Amino acid sequence: MRREFKLPDVGEGLTEAEIVRWHVKVGDTVKVNQIVVEIETAKSIVELPVPWDGVVHGLMAGEGETVDVGVPIIAVDTSEEDAAGGDRTEALSDDMVPSPPPEGAVEPGVHGGPAPKEERQAVLVGYGVKTGSTKRRPRKGGPRPGGPPAGGPAPASGSGSAPASVRPGASGADLSPSQVAVLAKPPVRKLAKDLGVDLAALSGSGPHGSITRDDVQSAADRPEAVPARAAAPAQAAGESRVPIKGVRKMTAQAMVASAFTAPHVTEFLQLDVTATMEAVKRLRTLPEFAEVKVSPLLLVAKAVLTAVKRYPMINSSWDEAAQEIVIKHYVNLGIAAATPRGLVVPNVKGAQDLSLPQLAGELAALTETARAGRTQPAEMAGGTITITNVGVFGVDTGTPILNPGESAILAFGQVRDMPWVVDGELAVRKVTTLALSFDHRIVDGELGSMFLRDVGAMLEEPLRMLAWG
Template sequence: MALKHFPLPDVGEGLREAEILGWRVQPGDTVTVNQVIVEIETAKASVELPCPWAGTVRELLVEPGQTIEVGSPIVTIDLAGTAEDAAPEAAEAGPGKIGEESNGRVATLVGYGPRTASAKRRPRKGRAGAEPAAVQVPQARVPAVEVAPERAVPAPEPVVAVQQGGYVPLAKPPVRKLAKDLGVDLHALIGSGSGGVITREDVQSAAGGAATGLTRGVAEAPAGRERRVPVKGVRKATAQAMLESAFTAPHVTEFLTVDVTPMMELREHLKSQPEFHGVKITPLAFAAKAVCLAVRRTPDVNATWDEPAGEIVYKDYVHLGIAAATPRGLVVPKVRDADRMSLKELAESLEQLAITARDGKTTPAEMVGGTITISNVGVFGVDTGTPILNPGESAILALGAIRDMPWVVDGQVVPRKVCQLALSFDHRVVDGQQGSQFLADVGSLLANPSMAITY
């Protein structure tokens, strides 16, 4: 018998942790190389993980819903009777597969993970006297650990979630599941186990109404009128990114109200053209094209502030981010080389991007490397807002709802299609004149699409 632990890999973005969403296999199942065995949720997206070996599933070490660090073992595979058991060297991951090293980096599910580096682990809250210890940051893939047949696999460390009050409930996954099934709030209990660990008996006592002496004195809330949702996954990543952006880049936001009646008329005309048959042409597609054209005249909005290097990095390409609301939260997938696309190609790419995002199939690789972003708040009937920059970018455009409004044309008040735009930009990179010119150019292109031939 040859047992191996499969450690949680870094899926290519230098992430530190992920949540187990669900297992595709159970103990006793036979698996093949690259067979999908588990679905995880990172701070970027949900990802299906393949098994790097063939064999039999011996034990699932992590329960669905548990969040663990990269490098932690998640499943034990029995390689007995497989080709790898007979010749381990022959079954190592091939080129491009998980585990291959190149220039000091290790292959992951998408590209290569970060280089190995030493770092300080933050002290875990809630444990008095705990001191930070120097640890080795997990590699993108930790080498498999051989386990002797007679040695039991250690139980995974209990999940701990730091709450606003600073209290950390210590409980193993089975106890957490029991508490969830019985409707018991672990944050209101003091564990009777060693080191304050909450036991099954503690949960059962609380569920039976005998936990009067064990509660932590949390203010009672009316039954059924409050609920707690752990901050994790996309929501956690979004919060961290927005906090970092808001307090790192000096934001400036400018607004512009535009008569987009000519754009809407052109949209209706294009619908009747054979080459646009079946293509969903939206105002967002026109805005995307306008942004790509306007970037040519104001490249600063498409640049990046590199603080460590003390440089401004100008991009000769546009990887256009599109903020998309999904059941998992806000994601910003990118349209690569959007500046090289025609209006039709942009429209098709945006439609496919939206479908992929709604289905939760956007990969981590599709959400990095953006240069400028559009947030289409108009789809929610919102006129405008003050969007926050995505970290690493210097500008974001909010596209408001298109409404019928009175407008002065040739001295006469007439009903027109009107839209509000808002541009937020990093004032370290973009001056007021540059930001104003870019916003005016986008508005001009939407108000009069024929201006595109002058760019």
């Protein structure tokens, strides 16, 4: 029995993901829960396991290809015993059109009870996307003869009709015009993409009108006969282009939404942190911190957590629909981390209840996971206030943009030697600059100033954290 594993929603309503790396190839034997592919969503890199034992029949998306949730990505030939004992999915072969799953069927890769009939597709994490919202990317070419206009809506998944993208071998006579699509296997699609050939403009010579490699190659040899896809923007000499996708795309969208939704105000405070730097050195010698990294960021985080207790309104969010301010009585402390994939902001859940050694351990684990690109969507959800450590890049400070859904973010600048007046005399001290951006709908100038001044006071004299804790 041939079974196809569809790309699941691995986050809160994500609609697409990029195939980063396949761990298997055609002909490989796979076991249940074996990791077969790494995908990159708008939030993280996720490893996907296969839900069956069997032999890989085909990889239906190439590395670097963006696939919509609900689209098959791998086909596995399974045994009759596995088919009988696992979740029920119709067998698929090159001469069969997939049938809708029977009522009560469980989506591959999802554990639990029956799948909903109409409301949502099954997912690995989160609530998923609405039925019918997933489809292959709309084509940029003109309409296919007898088919829908390019980019037209696809029929709803599970509606009892064949999906918009039909495997080679499906009979076009059995499908309505709105269900006809280009019939071509993934290697043929890749060849067409590499050669700049528009599959929608070809007439296939394969079984049931499917497009073959020879069809694509012939079209490439006669470029005047087949309109090519829209050419990519010309690349000038000395330039290179980087696709906007994944984490970078999500970050850009979130920052634009935040900047144009919440009225930002930023305040700055320069302070002497000599005592904090000395406290960091002392903590590193204590046995409680032997297994964790202690940095100035640890005490900045502790100061923020302590100040939040005194000024809880800083740890809140704006609910536009309800016209309410939601004050959080817990702190999910976000730490902005720069990674090769872009900026991510995982958060330490329930940070207000952690001891200093526990907080140090959580910060170290969070940073290590982020830099390895393994931060999961759940680890970035639900943040309440954020710290961004721009000092590690050798800059004094910046004007940070709020993480969406939060009302404050603190930038911690570099610590450097500077002349400072101490007891009326000039001295060389360890100095840094803090910058606090806040949502002026929630936090007025007085509250923002008092919160920033309290954080600064604790970093000037770390013992204040004990007195105010």
